[in-house]
Amino acid sequence: MKWHVTVDTRVVEVDLTALPDLQEVEPGVYSALLEGRSYQIRIAHVRGGHAVDIAGQRLLVDATDPHRAPPRRRHGQEGRTNITASMPGKVIRVLANAGDAVKAGQGVVVVEAMKMQNEVKAPHAGRVAAVRAIAGGTVAAGDVLMTIDHE
Amino acid sequence: MFRKVLIANRGEIAVRLIRALRELGIGSVAVYSDADRKALHVRLADEAAHVGASPASESYLRLDRILDAARGHGADAIHPGYGFLSENAEFAAACADQGFVFVGPSAQAIRSLGSKTEARRLAKQVGVPVVPGTEEPATHIDDARRVARQLGYPVMLKAAAGGGGKGMRRVDSEQELESAVRDAASEAQRAFGSDEIYLEKLIVNPRHIEIQLIGDTHGNIIHLGERECSMQRRHQKVLEECPSPLLSEKPELREQMGEAAVKLARAAGYVNAGTAEFLADANGRFYFLEMNTRLQVEHPVTEVVTGRDLVHLQLRAAAGEPLGIRQSDVRWRGAAIECRIYAEDPDHGFFPSPGRIVQLTEPAGPGVRLDSGVYQGWDVPLDYDPLLAKLTVHAPERTAAIARTLRAIEEYAITGVTTNLTFFRDLLRDEAFVAGHLHTGFLDEFMARRPRHPPDSRLDHLAAAVAAVHTLDTAPSRVEPASVRSSCWLHEGRRFMLR
Numbered sequence: 001m002k003w004h005v006t007v008d009t010r011v012v013e014v015d016l017t018a019l020p021d022l023q024e025v026e027p028g029v030y031s032a033l034l035e036g037r038s039y040q041i042r043i044a045h046v047r048g049g050h051a052v053d054i055a056g057q058r059l060l061v062d063a064t065d066p067h068r069a070p071p072r073r074r075h076g077q078e079g080r081t082n083i084t085a086s087m088p089g090k091v092i093r094v095l096a097n098a099g100d101a102v103k104a105g106q107g108v109v110v111v112e113a114m115k116m117q118n119e120v121k122a123p124h125a126g127r128v129a130a131v132r133a134i135a136g137g138t139v140a141a142g143d144v145l146m147t148i149d150h151e
Numbered sequence: 152m153f154r155k156v157l158i159a160n161r162g163e164i165a166v167r168l169i170r171a172l173r174e175l176g177i178g179s180v181a182v183y184s185d186a187d188r189k190a191l192h193v194r195l196a197d198e199a200a201h202v203g204a205s206p207a208s209e210s211y212l213r214l215d216r217i218l219d220a221a222r223g224h225g226a227d228a229i230h231p232g233y234g235f236l237s238e239n240a241e242f243a244a245a246c247a248d249q250g251f252v253f254v255g256p257s258a259q260a261i262r263s264l265g266s267k268t269e270a271r272r273l274a275k276q277v278g279v280p281v282v283p284g285t286e287e288p289a290t291h292i293d294d295a296r297r298v299a300r301q302l303g304y305p306v307m308l309k310a311a312a313g314g315g316g317k318g319m320r321r322v323d324s325e326q327e328l329e330s331a332v333r334d335a336a337s338e339a340q341r342a343f344g345s346d347e348i349y350l351e352k353l354i355v356n357p358r359h360i361e362i363q364l365i366g367d368t369h370g371n372i373i374h375l376g377e378r379e380c381s382m383q384r385r386h387q388k389v390l391e392e393c394p395s396p397l398l399s400e401k402p403e404l405r406e407q408m409g410e411a412a413v414k415l416a417r418a419a420g421y422v423n424a425g426t427a428e429f430l431a432d433a434n435g436r437f438y439f440l441e442m443n444t445r446l447q448v449e450h451p452v453t454e455v456v457t458g459r460d461l462v463h464l465q466l467r468a469a470a471g472e473p474l475g476i477r478q479s480d481v482r483w484r485g486a487a488i489e490c491r492i493y494a495e496d497p498d499h500g501f502f503p504s505p506g507r508i509v510q511l512t513e514p515a516g517p518g519v520r521l522d523s524g525v526y527q528g529w530d531v532p533l534d535y536d537p538l539l540a541k542l543t544v545h546a547p548e549r550t551a552a553i554a555r556t557l558r559a560i561e562e563y564a565i566t567g568v569t570t571n572l573t574f575f576r577d578l579l580r581d582e583a584f585v586a587g588h589l590h591t592g593f594l595d596e597f598m599a600r601r602p603r604h605p606p607d608s609r610l611d612h613l614a615a616a617v618a619a620v621h622t623l624d625t626a627p628s629r630v631e632p633a634s635v636r637s638s639c640w641l642h643e644g645r646r647f648m649l650r
Contacts, residue, residue, distance in 0.1 A: 003615075005619055012611050014619045016619060019616050022620055024620075028621075034613060042510055042564055045509075054617075055610055057604055059610070059614045065623065086499075088533055114534075115503075116503050
């Protein structure tokens, strides 16, 4: 059985009948032996797949079982983009209101975590369709802060 | 000695202090906010008191609640750690007023040495060099021109009322001066409501070197040598070491800077631990910057090379006991490097990354010391600074210490949150770092040349295989086809354990 797994932006074919020697030695920690070399590999769930730590690098890996792949959902509706929080934090300021025109790269929401403020920017120009972020509220990674219509 | 000490702090430093207290047979009282109920320092302390909601302003910065907790638990002293209330003279005074020993300098010493202008005045008075500059504002261009000629270019313009880079301008020649003064003054006016500007000589590519001091109430004050802290990002230290690599060229510097720091502390009647910060140029000239009137984050560096426990010494001094060490007793052995492990993403502007620590493997082995405030399964709160742990290594000399640090960093693994461990792997291999050519602008330059790791198809395949196997293993109620597994022994073993 072959899986097509995305590693960062690259697609890798994995043949589950011909795997290297992989042992789960602790929860989320694998020992791999390949061509006489020993590797420790750590895996944790993140948004959009798994973060895999190997040889000092962190790779974003999306492996989906071809037999139980969920129907692909689009990120927001056609012609509409959800701006999401990349990290958990507290909403400090909302810089755009519903109906406002925004430019690509314009700061729309300020989120603070661990004493650092991050200005979340509009990925493209458009008009603000809905504002979900509330100043003073907390958000989790992946939460929708604002929705923008393409113009 | 004390019977019970309250720790007015959290995270790794609270854990560090609890350890010292336990070693001395003293009871420990932790304080915690809502976010920290399950924090490591609460688990390890003998007693714990809730002091408020998650924001620090409603808990760790509440003098009243911390003093109530100390009273309620019968503590006889309070250790403030670093940050939070540690350099708050009002808190130190309130502790004394209410009958608790504040483990640190007197409120008076915090006030006088904690103020940059006051400390600078004292330094000049006792003959400790400071960065040359004006004491009076030189906002008028004629004054500025005269002063700049005396100091020699390049000079730095600074807002008298402020900090944080606002109103600051580097001026390399007299032609640039007039417009720079005008811009800096108007920026200062907007930011601080005062257009007063003063001038300082700009030290080009300085090193940030600090001297550890410790004093008792019997008039003994000694220094425990230097720490090189030039590795900074946005004025936040990232890596510290002792000896400073500059000492290989200027070995007399330790004694000279140490003497200067002791002179200053003695003049201020300083008691307990403190740190004098200096800038040093490539010629070994040094200039006093400011005094930190507390235990520093990076104190383990000094502890491992001197073999002295600064927290033990602090507690002894606070209890009125003599230090029991003379300056001539202090010896420095080998080299130490400390890395601050932060929950922040080096690939995305070092943005903080709070969250759950899913899996944690800590380094061990010869010469490794870990001061950590976290554990596997704990949620790193977003309310506080992102320091998770400090990794300090000790080796016979700097090259061996770098190799040992790299080895320990390679053993260290934290998943669930993003950390700066990968950044250290690159930094510790950097040629200029290994050569010891450090200065406060080093990390900005390093980040621009930090190597990008090209994709490696072997690692890609292993990562993909692990992700596929892990997805199968963690998928709910799936019958596992035996042929898929790589090892029949593993499969058997699992079945055996399930019985």
